[in-house]
Amino acid sequence: MAVVAEDPSLYAIRAGVLRRKLLDKAFVILGLLVLVAALAVLLALFLDLVVQGAPRLNWDFITSYASRKPEKAGILAAWVGTSLVMVVTACVAMPIGVAAAIYLEEYAPKNWFTAIIEINVTNLAGVPSIIYGLLALGLFVYKFNLGQSIAAAGLTLALLILPIVIVATREAVRAVPRSIREAAYALGATRWEVTAHHVLPYSMGGVLTGMIIGLSRAIGETAPIITIGALSFIAFLPSPPITGEFPFLSFAWLKDAFTAMPIQMFNWVSRPDPGFRINAAAAGAILLGMTLLMNGVAIWLRYRFRKKINW
Numbered sequence: 001m002a003v004v005a006e007d008p009s010l011y012a013i014r015a016g017v018l019r020r021k022l023l024d025k026a027f028v029i030l031g032l033l034v035l036v037a038a039l040a041v042l043l044a045l046f047l048d049l050v051v052q053g054a055p056r057l058n059w060d061f062i063t064s065y066a067s068r069k070p071e072k073a074g075i076l077a078a079w080v081g082t083s084l085v086m087v088v089t090a091c092v093a094m095p096i097g098v099a100a101a102i103y104l105e106e107y108a109p110k111n112w113f114t115a116i117i118e119i120n121v122t123n124l125a126g127v128p129s130i131i132y133g134l135l136a137l138g139l140f141v142y143k144f145n146l147g148q149s150i151a152a153a154g155l156t157l158a159l160l161i162l163p164i165v166i167v168a169t170r171e172a173v174r175a176v177p178r179s180i181r182e183a184a185y186a187l188g189a190t191r192w193e194v195t196a197h198h199v200l201p202y203s204m205g206g207v208l209t210g211m212i213i214g215l216s217r218a219i220g221e222t223a224p225i226i227t228i229g230a231l232s233f234i235a236f237l238p239s240p241p242i243t244g245e246f247p248f249l250s251f252a253w254l255k256d257a258f259t260a261m262p263i264q265m266f267n268w269v270s271r272p273d274p275g276f277r278i279n280a281a282a283a284g285a286i287l288l289g290m291t292l293l294m295n296g297v298a299i300w301l302r303y304r305f306r307k308k309i310n311w
Contacts, residue, residue: 046288053282061282065235066264070275073268075283077234079290081150081258082219084238086294088154088254089161089218090211096158097165097214098200098207104166105173106195125163132160133227141228148229150238151254156224161214168213172206173199201305208302212295219291222262232267234259261287 050057064074100121108114136156146152176199184194200207238256242248265283268276 046285049281049285049288053278053280053285056279056282057285061279062286066233066259066267070268070273070279073276073279075261075264075286077237078259078261078264078283079286080237081230081234082260082287082290084150084241084253085153085157085225085258085260086215086219088151089157090215092155092158093161093165093214094211097162097210098169100162101166101169101173102195102200105170106191106199121163121166125167128223129160129221130223130227132156133224135159136224136228147255148231148257149255150258152228153225153230153258153260154254156228157218157221160221160224161218164214164217165207165210168210169203169207172203172210175206176202204305205302208298208305212298215294215298216291219294220262220287222260222266225260226263230263231257231259232263261290 061074062079063076064072065076066078067073104114104118104121108117133156136152136159140146140152140155141148146155180198180202181194184198189197234257238253238258239250241250241253243250261283265280265287268280268283
């Protein structure tokens with residue numbers, strides 16, 4: 001029988017496909033190794049904080065004010081101030097960032113002006129945080145007379161994470177298939193109806209991912225809120241947002257002075273007494289716990305949105 005020789009071109013194609021599959025597997029393995037290494041480092045740091053701060057990780061530490069004695073010092077004012085600042089940051093950055101991203105993707109004409117805006121938004125994501133603090137000091141504290149308040153801190157951090165939210169939202173909106181828009185237009189929907197009822201719900205997972213990244217950065221920032229005058233030692237709480245009288249909501253806390261977890265930790269670390277270092281480690285573990293809790297809530301909301309869309 002005659003043996004038919006294999007075409008050399010087919011052999012080269014098979015070899016190329018095999019090589020690409022091997023490279024793909026190698027890249028996946030490398031990525032998993034990097035991910036495991038990063039998680040291992042994070043876990044080690046977290047466990048180190050927990051072990052160092054274990055003597056102070058109790059209810060009294062969470063419900064006590066700052067003190068000159070390390071065994072009596074607590075983080076009540078710090079975690080309350082951080083929580084209120086994060087509420088203001090999320091309430092400002094979320095709607096403005098999403099609205100700006102939707103305008104740039106769905107409404108803005110593609111010309112040189114929008115190109116300049118897109119470049120500036122991308123560049124602002126890499127600006128050092130101290131620059132935002134100096135901007136806020138001149139704009140919010142002195143120009144708008146907000147003073148050294150929770151509102152000024154929340155607006156400052158909202159500016160800090162706004163580029164992150166805009167970029168993440170634009171990528172999420174851009175990932176929505178064009179066919180969904182065309183189907184909605186074919187049924188007579190307006191541009192706003194297409195955006196509000198189809199594009200935004202399908203992209204909400206990516207939007208919440210951007211908020212997770214932004215708030216995770218904002219909760220640990222120290223330089224901007226120190227610049228606007230956050231206090232390092234405080235023994236009182238801001239005004240309560242909920243009152244017993246109509247209309248049962250109060251916004252007086254927006255103008256109150258505050259401190260935050262990173263500032264409290266910095267204050268304790270800078271002291272020579274070893275007891276304050278234990279307090280700083282305990283506060284760091286609680287701050288990481290707050291970050292994980294905040295991220296968990298956002299991930300749960302993202303899961304709910306995606307599940308609703310799949311149905």
